[in-house]
Structure formats: structure tokens, C-alpha cells
Amino acid sequence: MDIEIPFYEEYKGRIKCKICPHQCIIAEDKFGICRVRTVKANKPFAVNYGEVTSIAVDPIEKKPLYHFKPSRDILSIGSFGCNMTCRFCQNYEISQGKPETQYLNIEKLIDIIKNVENNAGVAFTYNEPFMWYEYMYDAAKSIKKNNEDTSVVVVTNGYINEEPLKKLLPYMDAMNIDLKAYTNRYYNSICGAKLEPVLETIKRCDKHCHVEITTLLVSDENDSLEEARQIAEFIASINENIPLHLSRYFPRYKMENEATKIENIMEAKRVAEKYLKYVYVGNIGGVDNNTYCPRCNELLVERNGYVTNVFINENRCRKCGEEINIVL
Template sequence: MDYPVPFFERKQDRIQCLICPHKCLISEGKTGICRVRTVQNNQLMVINYGEVTSAAVDPIEKKPLYHFKPGKNILSLGSFGCNMTCSFCQNYEISQHRPKTDTLSIDELSEVLASVENNAGIAYTYNEPLMWYEYVYDTAKELKRRNPDTSVVIVTNGYINKEPLMKLLPYVDAMNIDLKGYSNRYYQKICGAQLDPVLETIRRANDYIHIEITTLLVTDEFDALEEVEQIAQFLASINPDIPLHLSRYFPRYKMKNEATNVDIMAQAVAVAKKYLNYVYIGNVAGADTNTYCPNCHERLIERHQYETRCLIHESKCPTCHIPIPIKL
């Protein structure tokens, strides 16, 4: 469904999109890098409004969010389009192509939400939801109006400009932000983007909502312990309680490098824990993904794959009583 885009400037015979840092200059009939914003009759339009490619009910831990509504389900929804071109993309069929879609109105979405048991709310995910911005904004705002207890989650690469981000944040409760590396070289080569705007999104979002960070350690491209240390130091400078998920890479899409060495994954977790209170390992079978008190090491949440058992009933350690940043 075509829909006007609110953030733009006219530049002679082209229109500049201002949703993300690419700031694409788009001519009549052409598209931006995301392939979902185009110019029609001298008007910037988005072609994926209300268009759904993927929908599922997931454990919220799958996003991954470990410190937000543990043990709850969440309705996960995605469209198509992305403003990055990651060589290892897990969902390239919908992020880099235009697959078959179904339209979903706000009333239909509200009905689906109401039918999900043990549901925390909605997660916009799968493709890059910030390239589905107009629909995400409209539906999140309306869902909050209808039921303020509905949690809105965004799983994102964080590549968005300040103005649209700040307009959206009042209707968002949590984000998992992919911090794909810690150098412009990596972002440019692997993702077709820049590092600094993602860092700014992390800083801004942390001031308003719950955030967790995921970093994929790609063999021979990004598995250096030095870079993991830089990421941990950066996050700790904002808030040492930000959960960091270090995820194991497997060959996917255009990236054929070998899967990340498990020993390197373990070393990376140990390095990050020097600076952060909560570091988790992902995509490693049998790994300990429980949550422990950083002070007395009491086990607070048990996780076995996506089965979760919450051992606390309030956001503090039952043994040493320090506050624990978990939104139950």
C-alpha cells in the first residue's frame, strides 16, 4: 500500500528522504537504498505501508530481550525492506527482496493481539522495522491509545535520524539494537552503512526506554576481542546494566566464512563482563543464558533454550537486595 512519507526535503527535481542517515536523493519513479521509498507524482511515498510478510507468536527471549517481560510471548510482525545490505543477513528474502504480502489494518492487528495468550504486546521485527516507519508509528500510537499496557518492541539496526526516532520513542517500550561492529570499515564493507548514527540511536533510546544490544561475531571479519572490548566500554559509558548479547555467526546469504569458534565466543563474553553486568552468549548450544545478580551471583532467571523460569517477583535480588534492571 502506498503512503506519503513525512520526513523529506525537496531538492530541485528530486526529493531527499530524511528517515535515515543515507538521506537518499530520489528521482521520479526511482527508489532509495531501502527500496521501499519512491517518488510518485513528485511526492515521496512508501510502498510497504500495512504490508506484512511475516507474523508469529514468539517467546520474547527470541528477540532477544532477556530483561524485559521474561517468560512472556510477543506477537512478532515484519514487512519488507532494509536500509542496510548486510552480507550475513538472516532474513534477506524479505529485507533485500519484495516477497508476497498480506495487508493488516489496525483493527485486524488489535484483534490478533487480543487472541495471543500470555502476551506482552507487539514486536516489529524480521526486516528493518524503521523502514516500515509510517505503519509502525501509526499502529504503535493507536495500540497504546487503545490499551496503554500493550508493550511495543522494535528489533532494529538503529540506523535512523534523530527527528523520526524521537517522534516514535513515546510509543515504544523496548528495543533490541544490532550493534554490528565498532568500526566504520566494518559497517561500510559488510553493511553498507556508518557506525556513528547507530551509536547515537543507542544513546538516545537509552534515555527513554529499555534497550538491549546484539552483536554478531563474524569469523575473520569481526571476532577480535579488542573490538568486543570497545563495544563493552562504549555501552558501559552509557549504562553498565545494558544487556549485551554476543551471538555466534553461521554462514548465511552472501557470507560464507566459517562459523564462529565457540572458544572465541567464550573469551569475548569474559572480556565484555569486565565492563558490563549482563552479557549473554547466543547461538551456542548448551551455553549458560541464565541471569545472575552481579553482586552476589544469585540465580534470578533460568533459561533453557526459550523456556524461561523467573525466580524473582520484583526487580531486586532476593538475597542481597540490590536493584536488578529487569522489567517484569
């Protein structure tokens, strides 16, 4: 379904979209970089309102969110479109293509959320949720009006302008934001974007909701220890309690570099732990991804694959009383 986009201005007979930092100038019947925003009769429209490509119930740890409602499931939905063009995209069929969709109205979405067992709420994920902004905003507002306790989660590349983000944040409970690298070279040449707006989004979101960060470490591109240090130092400058997920890259889509060496990721984890209290690794089996108290090392959350045992009742260590950044 088409819907008028909320942030734009007229620009020399065309439309400048102001949802994300690309600020595409779109001519009649053409699309922006995200392939979902277009202009018809001099009005800007998003063509993916309510159009769902993927819907599933996932463990919340799969998002990944390790410190938000651990051991719960979450209804996860996505549409199509993305404002980045990552060469390693895991979901390129829906981020860069135009797959089949099914329209899901918001009342029906709320019904589905209510009927899933052990469900924390809804996660907007799979494609870039900010490219589904119009639907996500309306849905999040209605979900919160219906039941304030239903969590709204966003798994995002963080490439959004300040104004639309500010409008959305009051309805968000948690976000996993990709910090794909710490250089403009990487963002430009591999993702078709810029670093600075993502850093700004992370700063803004941490003031309003629970935030975790994911960095995919790609061999020979961003897996140096110096870059791991820069990423961890930046996150710690905002909040040393933000969990960081360092994920292993495998060749996919247009990227043919070899899979990242496990020892590089484990070394990057050790470097990041000098700055941050909680650092985890992803896409590597058989490693310790439990949460321990940063003060006394007591086991707080045990994870085996997606089986999670929580040994904490409130957000304090049961042994030493240290405050832990976990939302139960």
C-alpha cells in the same frame, strides 16, 4: 498500500528522504536504498504500509530480549525492505527482496494482539522496522491509545535519523538494537552503512525505553577481543546495566567465512563482562545463559532454550536486594 512519507525535503527537483542517515535523493519512479520509498508525481511514498510478510508468536527471549517481560510471548510482525545490505543477512528474502505480502489494518492487528495468550504485546521485527516507519508509528500510537499496558518492541539495526526516532520513542517500550561492529570499515564494507549514527541511536533510546544490544561476531571480521572490549566499553559508557547478546555467526547469504569459533565468543563474553553486568551468548547450545545477581550471584532468571523460569518478583534480587535491570 502506499502512504506519503513524513520526513523529506525537495532537493533540486527531486526528493531527499530524511528518515535515515542515507538521506537518499530519489528521482521520479525510482527507489531509495531501502527499496520501499519512492517518488510519484513529485511526492514521496512508502509502498509497504500495512504490508505484512511474516507474523508469528515467539518467546520474547527469541528477539532476543532477556530483561524485558521474561517468559512472556510476543506477537511478532514484519514487512519488507532494509536500509542496510549485510552480507550475512538471515532474512535476505524480505530485507532485500519483494516477497508476497498481506495487508493488515491496525484495528485487526490490535484484535490479534488481544487474542494471543501470555502475550506481552507486539514486536516489529524480521525486516528493518524503521523501513516500515509509517505503519509502525501509526500502529504503535493506536496500540498505546487502546491499552497503555500493551508493550511495543522494536528489533532494529538502529540506522535512523534523530527527528523520526524522537517522534516514535514515546510509544516504544523496549528495543533490541544491533551494534554490528565497532569499526566504520565493517559497517561500510559488510553492511553498507556507517557506525556513528547507530551509536547515537543507542544513546538516544537508552534515555527513553528498555534497551538491549546484539552483536553478531563474524569470524575474522569483528571477533577480536579488542573489538569486544571496545563494544562493551562503549555500552558501559552509556549504562552498564544494558544487556549485551554476543551471537555466533554461521555462513549465510553472501558471506562465506567459517562459523565463528565458540571459544572466541566465550572469550569475548569474559572480556565484555569486565565492563557490563549482563552479557549473554546466542546461537550456541548448552551454555549458561541464566541471569545472576551481579552483587551476590543469586539465580534470578533460569533459561533452558526458550523455557524460562523467573525467580524475582520485583526488579530486586530476592537475596541481597540489589536493583536489577529487568522489566517484569
